Amino acid sequence: MAAAEEAAIVRVRHCGPDIFCRRPPERCPACGCPLRGAALPAVPVRLPSPFRHGHRQRGAFLLRPTGAAAFLGGYDGNSDLHVGITNTNGLVYNYDEEGIHRDETGWEQCISIPLVQPDMFGLLHQWDKLLEEFSAGEAWLPHRYEEHDHNCYTYALAFINSVLTAQGKQQMSKSEFTEKFVIPQTKKASKYITLHQELTANEFYIVYHPDQEKQC
Template identity: 50%
Template sequence: MQPLEKGVLKFSHCGRDIYCSLIPELCPVCGQSAVNSWKLEDAPVSIPSPFLNGHWEKCSFVLKPTAGLFGEYDGCSDLHVGISSTSGFVFHYNETGIHRDDLGWEQCVSVPLVPPDNYVLFNQWDCYLQEFASLDKWLSLRYNEEDHNCYTFALQFINTIRTLQEKPPLTKKYFTERFVLPRTRRVSKYMTIFREVSQNDFYIVEKH
Protein backbone atom coordinates (compact mmCIF):
# COMPACT_ATOMS: atom_id res chain seq x y z
CA MET A 1 0.00 0.00 0.00
CA GLN A 2 1.31 3.44 -0.87
CA PRO A 3 1.86 5.83 2.06
CA LEU A 4 -1.08 8.02 3.06
CA GLU A 5 1.03 11.15 2.63
CA LYS A 6 1.75 10.47 -1.06
CA GLY A 7 -1.67 11.64 -2.24
CA VAL A 8 -3.70 10.31 -5.17
CA LEU A 9 -4.33 11.34 -8.79
CA LYS A 10 -7.63 12.12 -10.47
CA PHE A 11 -8.57 12.28 -14.16
CA SER A 12 -11.90 12.28 -15.96
CA HIS A 13 -13.10 9.89 -18.67
CA CYS A 14 -16.45 8.50 -19.79
CA GLY A 15 -18.28 11.11 -17.72
CA ARG A 16 -16.64 9.87 -14.54
CA ASP A 17 -13.95 11.02 -12.14
CA ILE A 18 -11.34 8.29 -11.80
CA TYR A 19 -8.95 8.27 -8.85
CA CYS A 20 -5.73 6.23 -8.95
CA SER A 21 -2.11 6.16 -7.85
CA LEU A 22 -0.77 5.96 -11.44
CA ILE A 23 -2.44 7.18 -14.63
CA PRO A 24 -3.26 4.10 -16.77
CA GLU A 25 -2.85 3.93 -20.54
CA LEU A 26 -6.40 2.60 -20.90
CA CYS A 27 -9.53 3.86 -19.17
CA PRO A 28 -10.69 1.26 -16.61
CA VAL A 29 -14.32 2.00 -17.58
CA CYS A 30 -14.37 1.80 -21.39
CA GLY A 31 -10.99 0.25 -22.20
CA GLN A 32 -10.10 3.06 -24.61
CA SER A 33 -7.04 5.28 -24.39
CA ALA A 34 -7.11 7.26 -21.19
CA VAL A 35 -4.63 9.90 -22.32
CA ASN A 36 -5.16 10.89 -25.95
CA SER A 37 -8.48 12.72 -25.80
CA TRP A 38 -8.23 14.83 -22.68
CA LYS A 39 -9.81 18.22 -22.54
CA LEU A 40 -8.18 20.59 -20.12
CA GLU A 41 -10.84 19.97 -17.47
CA ASP A 42 -10.36 16.18 -17.75
CA ALA A 43 -6.57 16.14 -17.45
CA PRO A 44 -4.94 14.57 -14.39
CA VAL A 45 -4.65 16.57 -11.18
CA SER A 46 -3.02 15.65 -7.91
CA ILE A 47 -5.20 15.29 -4.82
CA PRO A 48 -2.77 16.06 -2.01
CA SER A 49 -2.89 14.24 1.27
CA PRO A 50 -4.54 16.21 4.11
CA PHE A 51 -1.96 14.88 6.55
CA LEU A 52 1.05 16.86 7.71
CA ASN A 53 3.92 16.29 10.10
CA GLY A 54 2.91 18.13 13.26
CA HIS A 55 6.56 18.50 14.28
CA TRP A 56 7.14 20.57 11.14
CA GLU A 57 3.96 22.64 11.50
CA LYS A 58 4.88 25.67 13.57
CA CYS A 59 2.38 27.51 15.78
CA SER A 60 -0.52 25.25 14.88
CA PHE A 61 -3.45 23.36 16.38
CA VAL A 62 -2.79 19.72 15.49
CA LEU A 63 -5.11 16.72 15.61
CA LYS A 64 -4.62 12.96 15.33
CA PRO A 65 -6.26 9.72 16.51
CA THR A 66 -5.73 9.09 20.22
CA ALA A 67 -4.55 5.59 19.35
CA GLY A 68 -2.83 4.55 16.14
CA LEU A 69 -2.66 6.44 12.85
CA PHE A 70 -5.24 7.81 10.45
CA GLY A 71 -4.62 4.79 8.24
CA GLU A 72 -6.39 2.63 10.83
CA TYR A 73 -8.88 5.28 11.94
CA ASP A 74 -12.51 4.11 11.83
CA GLY A 75 -14.12 7.55 11.99
CA CYS A 76 -15.59 6.88 15.43
CA SER A 77 -12.63 6.54 17.80
CA ASP A 78 -11.39 9.42 19.93
CA LEU A 79 -9.15 12.11 18.52
CA HIS A 80 -6.39 13.91 20.40
CA VAL A 81 -5.25 17.51 19.90
CA GLY A 82 -2.28 19.64 20.80
CA ILE A 83 -0.41 22.85 20.02
CA SER A 84 2.87 22.86 18.10
CA SER A 85 5.82 25.04 19.02
CA THR A 86 8.24 26.67 16.60
CA SER A 87 10.92 24.10 17.36
CA GLY A 88 9.39 20.71 16.55
CA PHE A 89 7.57 19.99 19.81
CA VAL A 90 3.86 19.35 20.29
CA PHE A 91 2.38 20.26 23.67
CA HIS A 92 -0.71 18.31 24.68
CA TYR A 93 -2.67 17.38 27.78
CA ASN A 94 -4.16 14.07 28.93
CA GLU A 95 -4.90 12.14 32.12
CA THR A 96 -1.19 12.01 32.97
CA GLY A 97 -0.70 15.77 32.58
CA ILE A 98 1.18 17.92 30.08
CA HIS A 99 3.42 16.33 27.47
CA ARG A 100 6.01 17.91 25.18
CA ASP A 101 6.56 15.46 22.33
CA ASP A 102 9.19 15.53 19.60
CA LEU A 103 7.83 12.27 18.12
CA GLY A 104 4.39 10.79 17.51
CA TRP A 105 2.65 13.58 15.58
CA GLU A 106 4.12 12.80 12.17
CA GLN A 107 0.68 12.17 10.61
CA CYS A 108 -1.90 14.69 11.71
CA VAL A 109 -4.27 17.43 10.62
CA SER A 110 -3.04 20.97 11.18
CA VAL A 111 -4.74 24.34 11.68
CA PRO A 112 -2.21 27.22 11.43
CA LEU A 113 -2.73 29.79 14.18
CA VAL A 114 -0.22 32.54 13.35
CA PRO A 115 -0.02 34.47 10.07
CA PRO A 116 3.45 34.04 8.53
CA ASP A 117 4.11 37.79 8.68
CA ASN A 118 3.40 38.10 12.43
CA TYR A 119 7.05 37.94 13.46
CA VAL A 120 6.48 39.30 16.95
CA LEU A 121 4.02 36.58 17.93
CA PHE A 122 6.08 33.94 16.15
CA ASN A 123 9.15 34.89 18.18
CA GLN A 124 7.24 34.87 21.49
CA TRP A 125 5.16 31.75 20.80
CA ASP A 126 7.34 29.17 22.54
CA CYS A 127 7.63 31.30 25.69
CA TYR A 128 3.86 31.77 25.83
CA LEU A 129 3.28 28.06 25.24
CA GLN A 130 5.80 26.91 27.85
CA GLU A 131 4.41 29.33 30.44
CA PHE A 132 0.81 28.33 29.74
CA ALA A 133 1.60 24.60 29.91
CA SER A 134 3.26 25.12 33.32
CA LEU A 135 0.07 26.35 35.01
CA ASP A 136 -1.36 24.23 37.83
CA LYS A 137 -4.65 23.83 35.98
CA TRP A 138 -2.89 21.32 33.69
CA LEU A 139 -1.81 18.99 36.46
CA SER A 140 -2.91 15.40 35.91
CA LEU A 141 -5.30 15.49 38.89
CA ARG A 142 -7.28 18.30 37.21
CA TYR A 143 -7.94 16.25 34.09
CA ASN A 144 -11.55 15.46 33.28
CA GLU A 145 -12.45 13.61 30.11
CA GLU A 146 -15.62 15.63 29.56
CA ASP A 147 -14.73 19.23 30.30
CA HIS A 148 -11.02 19.62 31.13
CA ASN A 149 -9.17 17.71 28.47
CA CYS A 150 -6.82 18.08 25.51
CA TYR A 151 -9.28 20.29 23.63
CA THR A 152 -9.69 22.51 26.69
CA PHE A 153 -5.93 22.95 26.86
CA ALA A 154 -5.58 23.82 23.17
CA LEU A 155 -8.54 26.18 22.98
CA GLN A 156 -7.68 28.00 26.20
CA PHE A 157 -4.16 28.57 24.91
CA ILE A 158 -5.55 29.92 21.63
CA ASN A 159 -7.83 32.27 23.57
CA THR A 160 -4.95 33.37 25.81
CA ILE A 161 -3.09 34.45 22.70
CA ARG A 162 -6.21 36.17 21.35
CA THR A 163 -6.55 38.08 24.62
CA LEU A 164 -2.98 39.33 24.26
CA GLN A 165 -3.93 40.52 20.79
CA GLU A 166 -7.06 42.21 22.16
CA LYS A 167 -9.28 39.84 20.19
CA PRO A 168 -12.45 38.18 21.54
CA PRO A 169 -12.24 34.54 22.63
CA LEU A 170 -13.49 31.72 20.43
CA THR A 171 -16.06 29.22 21.64
CA LYS A 172 -15.43 25.52 21.23
CA LYS A 173 -18.45 25.31 18.91
CA TYR A 174 -17.21 28.12 16.67
CA PHE A 175 -13.61 26.92 16.51
CA THR A 176 -14.70 23.36 15.75
CA GLU A 177 -17.18 24.31 13.04
CA ARG A 178 -15.00 26.99 11.46
CA PHE A 179 -11.57 25.36 11.54
CA VAL A 180 -11.71 21.68 12.53
CA LEU A 181 -14.74 20.17 10.79
CA PRO A 182 -13.80 21.31 7.25
CA ARG A 183 -10.45 19.56 7.66
CA THR A 184 -11.87 16.37 9.19
CA ARG A 185 -14.46 16.17 6.39
CA ARG A 186 -11.62 16.41 3.90
CA VAL A 187 -9.83 13.62 5.78
CA SER A 188 -12.94 11.42 5.62
CA LYS A 189 -13.33 11.95 1.86
CA TYR A 190 -9.62 11.40 1.24
CA MET A 191 -9.57 8.20 3.30
CA THR A 192 -12.52 6.80 1.33
CA ILE A 193 -10.72 7.47 -1.95
CA PHE A 194 -7.36 6.26 -0.65
CA ARG A 195 -8.70 2.95 0.63
CA GLU A 196 -10.55 2.22 -2.61
CA VAL A 197 -7.47 3.02 -4.69
CA SER A 198 -5.27 0.90 -2.41
CA GLN A 199 -7.61 -2.09 -2.58
CA ASN A 200 -8.93 -1.87 -6.15
CA ASP A 201 -6.40 0.36 -8.00
CA PHE A 202 -9.20 2.77 -8.93
CA TYR A 203 -12.05 4.70 -7.32
CA ILE A 204 -14.65 5.70 -9.91
CA VAL A 205 -17.54 8.12 -9.35
CA GLU A 206 -20.05 9.79 -11.65
CA LYS A 207 -19.22 13.41 -12.46
CA HIS A 208 -21.70 15.94 -11.11
Protein backbone atom coordinates in the same frame (compact mmCIF):
# COMPACT_ATOMS: atom_id res chain seq x y z
CA MET B 1 3.06 6.23 7.52
CA ALA B 2 4.28 9.82 7.40
CA ALA B 3 2.64 12.33 5.11
CA ALA B 4 5.71 12.44 2.86
CA GLU B 5 5.46 8.67 2.33
CA GLU B 6 1.84 8.62 1.21
CA ALA B 7 1.20 7.05 -2.17
CA ALA B 8 -0.19 9.62 -4.57
CA ILE B 9 -3.89 9.71 -5.39
CA VAL B 10 -4.57 10.86 -8.96
CA ARG B 11 -7.90 11.99 -10.43
CA VAL B 12 -8.48 11.34 -14.15
CA ARG B 13 -11.48 12.54 -16.14
CA HIS B 14 -12.28 10.96 -19.49
CA CYS B 15 -15.85 9.93 -20.27
CA GLY B 16 -17.81 11.59 -17.49
CA PRO B 17 -17.02 10.04 -14.09
CA ASP B 18 -14.08 10.90 -11.87
CA ILE B 19 -11.56 8.07 -11.87
CA PHE B 20 -9.28 7.93 -8.82
CA CYS B 21 -6.17 5.81 -9.03
CA ARG B 22 -2.50 5.64 -8.03
CA ARG B 23 -1.32 6.19 -11.62
CA PRO B 24 -3.22 6.89 -14.87
CA PRO B 25 -4.25 3.60 -16.53
CA GLU B 26 -3.75 2.57 -20.17
CA ARG B 27 -7.51 2.29 -20.69
CA CYS B 28 -10.42 4.06 -19.07
CA PRO B 29 -11.89 1.65 -16.48
CA ALA B 30 -15.32 3.22 -16.99
CA CYS B 31 -15.71 2.89 -20.78
CA GLY B 32 -12.72 0.77 -21.87
CA CYS B 33 -11.40 3.30 -24.38
CA PRO B 34 -7.63 3.87 -24.63
CA LEU B 35 -6.38 6.82 -22.62
CA ARG B 36 -2.93 7.14 -24.14
CA GLY B 37 -3.18 9.80 -26.81
CA ALA B 38 -6.79 10.57 -25.92
CA ALA B 39 -7.99 14.14 -25.65
CA LEU B 40 -8.84 14.32 -21.98
CA PRO B 41 -11.23 17.06 -20.83
CA ALA B 42 -8.78 17.89 -18.04
CA VAL B 43 -5.19 17.08 -17.16
CA PRO B 44 -4.84 14.30 -14.54
CA VAL B 45 -4.52 15.92 -11.12
CA ARG B 46 -2.64 14.68 -8.07
CA LEU B 47 -4.85 15.34 -5.05
CA PRO B 48 -3.14 17.30 -2.30
CA SER B 49 -2.93 15.42 0.99
CA PRO B 50 -4.80 17.01 3.93
CA PHE B 51 -2.17 15.66 6.34
CA ARG B 52 1.00 17.35 7.54
CA HIS B 53 4.08 16.35 9.48
CA GLY B 54 3.16 17.93 12.80
CA HIS B 55 6.72 18.44 14.01
CA ARG B 56 7.40 20.64 10.99
CA GLN B 57 4.53 23.02 11.77
CA ARG B 58 5.21 26.24 13.67
CA GLY B 59 2.51 27.54 15.98
CA ALA B 60 -0.23 25.17 14.85
CA PHE B 61 -3.25 23.33 16.25
CA LEU B 62 -2.86 19.63 15.47
CA LEU B 63 -5.24 16.67 15.43
CA ARG B 64 -4.30 13.01 15.18
CA PRO B 65 -5.99 9.73 16.14
CA THR B 66 -5.66 8.80 19.80
CA GLY B 67 -3.28 5.90 20.28
CA ALA B 68 -0.94 4.36 17.73
CA ALA B 69 -3.21 4.40 14.65
CA ALA B 70 -2.50 6.90 11.89
CA PHE B 71 -5.17 8.50 9.72
CA LEU B 72 -4.05 6.33 6.79
CA GLY B 73 -3.10 3.32 8.88
CA GLY B 74 -6.06 1.87 10.68
CA TYR B 75 -8.17 4.88 11.64
CA ASP B 76 -11.84 3.87 11.42
CA GLY B 77 -13.33 7.35 11.42
CA ASN B 78 -15.03 6.83 14.77
CA SER B 79 -12.13 6.76 17.22
CA ASP B 80 -11.29 9.81 19.31
CA LEU B 81 -8.85 12.41 18.10
CA HIS B 82 -6.06 13.85 20.21
CA VAL B 83 -5.17 17.54 20.05
CA GLY B 84 -1.91 19.40 20.50
CA ILE B 85 -0.25 22.78 19.95
CA THR B 86 3.20 23.17 18.41
CA ASN B 87 5.85 25.63 19.46
CA THR B 88 8.06 27.27 16.84
CA ASN B 89 10.41 24.27 16.82
CA GLY B 90 7.71 21.66 16.19
CA LEU B 91 7.56 20.43 19.78
CA VAL B 92 3.96 19.34 20.37
CA TYR B 93 2.42 20.35 23.69
CA ASN B 94 -0.60 18.24 24.61
CA TYR B 95 -2.59 17.32 27.70
CA ASP B 96 -4.03 14.03 28.96
CA GLU B 97 -4.57 12.12 32.20
CA GLU B 98 -0.80 12.13 32.76
CA GLY B 99 -0.57 15.91 32.50
CA ILE B 100 1.30 18.00 29.95
CA HIS B 101 3.45 16.28 27.34
CA ARG B 102 6.05 17.90 25.10
CA ASP B 103 6.35 15.44 22.23
CA GLU B 104 9.28 15.37 19.84
CA THR B 105 7.81 12.44 17.87
CA GLY B 106 4.45 10.78 17.30
CA TRP B 107 2.71 13.55 15.35
CA GLU B 108 4.08 12.78 11.90
CA GLN B 109 0.66 12.54 10.21
CA CYS B 110 -1.79 15.18 11.42
CA ILE B 111 -4.44 17.62 10.45
CA SER B 112 -2.77 20.99 10.97
CA ILE B 113 -4.50 24.32 11.50
CA PRO B 114 -2.04 27.24 11.52
CA LEU B 115 -2.50 29.63 14.41
CA VAL B 116 0.39 32.01 13.73
CA GLN B 117 0.97 33.45 10.28
CA PRO B 118 4.59 33.86 9.09
CA ASP B 119 4.29 37.65 9.13
CA MET B 120 3.21 37.77 12.80
CA PHE B 121 6.76 38.40 13.97
CA GLY B 122 5.84 39.74 17.40
CA LEU B 123 3.64 36.78 18.27
CA LEU B 124 6.14 34.28 16.85
CA HIS B 125 8.84 35.76 19.05
CA GLN B 126 6.69 35.30 22.17
CA TRP B 127 4.93 32.07 21.21
CA ASP B 128 7.22 29.54 22.87
CA LYS B 129 7.35 31.50 26.14
CA LEU B 130 3.57 31.93 26.21
CA LEU B 131 2.97 28.25 25.50
CA GLU B 132 5.43 27.05 28.12
CA GLU B 133 4.14 29.41 30.82
CA PHE B 134 0.53 28.51 30.08
CA SER B 135 1.28 24.79 30.17
CA ALA B 136 2.93 25.10 33.58
CA GLY B 137 -0.34 26.28 35.14
CA GLU B 138 -2.03 24.23 37.87
CA ALA B 139 -5.09 23.76 35.67
CA TRP B 140 -3.13 21.21 33.64
CA LEU B 141 -1.91 18.96 36.42
CA PRO B 142 -2.73 15.27 35.92
CA HIS B 143 -5.41 15.09 38.63
CA ARG B 144 -7.37 17.91 36.99
CA TYR B 145 -7.91 15.90 33.82
CA GLU B 146 -11.52 14.94 33.05
CA GLU B 147 -12.28 13.08 29.85
CA HIS B 148 -15.28 15.15 28.74
CA ASP B 149 -14.87 18.56 30.35
CA HIS B 150 -11.16 19.17 30.97
CA ASN B 151 -9.18 17.43 28.26
CA CYS B 152 -6.75 17.95 25.39
CA TYR B 153 -9.21 20.11 23.45
CA THR B 154 -10.01 22.21 26.51
CA TYR B 155 -6.28 22.79 27.00
CA ALA B 156 -5.59 23.79 23.41
CA LEU B 157 -8.60 26.11 23.15
CA ALA B 158 -7.83 27.70 26.52
CA PHE B 159 -4.33 28.52 25.30
CA ILE B 160 -5.65 29.95 22.04
CA ASN B 161 -8.10 32.12 23.98
CA SER B 162 -5.35 33.30 26.33
CA VAL B 163 -3.42 34.54 23.30
CA LEU B 164 -6.52 36.20 21.84
CA THR B 165 -7.18 37.95 25.15
CA ALA B 166 -3.60 39.22 25.32
CA GLN B 167 -4.06 40.68 21.84
CA GLY B 168 -7.30 42.37 22.85
CA LYS B 169 -9.36 40.06 20.66
CA GLN B 170 -12.58 38.23 21.42
CA GLN B 171 -12.33 34.68 22.73
CA MET B 172 -13.82 31.77 20.80
CA SER B 173 -16.20 29.12 22.10
CA LYS B 174 -15.49 25.47 21.45
CA SER B 175 -18.37 25.23 18.97
CA GLU B 176 -17.24 28.38 17.14
CA PHE B 177 -13.63 27.24 16.81
CA THR B 178 -14.68 23.74 15.79
CA GLU B 179 -17.14 24.91 13.14
CA LYS B 180 -14.87 27.58 11.68
CA PHE B 181 -11.50 25.82 11.71
CA VAL B 182 -11.74 22.13 12.54
CA ILE B 183 -14.75 20.82 10.61
CA PRO B 184 -13.63 22.10 7.17
CA GLN B 185 -10.31 20.30 7.61
CA THR B 186 -11.78 17.06 8.97
CA LYS B 187 -14.24 16.93 6.05
CA LYS B 188 -11.34 17.10 3.59
CA ALA B 189 -9.49 14.46 5.58
CA SER B 190 -12.52 12.16 5.64
CA LYS B 191 -12.87 12.25 1.84
CA TYR B 192 -9.17 11.58 1.39
CA ILE B 193 -9.25 8.65 3.84
CA THR B 194 -12.17 7.13 1.90
CA LEU B 195 -10.22 7.36 -1.36
CA HIS B 196 -7.12 5.89 0.28
CA GLN B 197 -9.09 2.95 1.66
CA GLU B 198 -10.77 2.29 -1.69
CA LEU B 199 -7.44 2.34 -3.53
CA THR B 200 -5.87 0.07 -0.95
CA ALA B 201 -8.47 -2.56 -1.84
CA ASN B 202 -8.97 -1.79 -5.55
CA GLU B 203 -6.96 -0.47 -8.48
CA PHE B 204 -9.55 2.20 -9.29
CA TYR B 205 -12.32 4.09 -7.58
CA ILE B 206 -14.94 5.51 -9.94
CA VAL B 207 -17.39 8.26 -9.00
CA TYR B 208 -20.20 8.69 -11.50
CA HIS B 209 -21.99 11.97 -12.10
CA PRO B 210 -25.48 11.32 -13.55
CA ASP B 211 -25.74 14.81 -15.01
CA GLN B 212 -22.69 14.28 -17.26
CA GLU B 213 -22.98 12.81 -20.72
CA LYS B 214 -20.78 9.86 -21.54
CA GLN B 215 -18.08 10.78 -24.02
CA CYS B 216 -15.38 8.66 -25.64
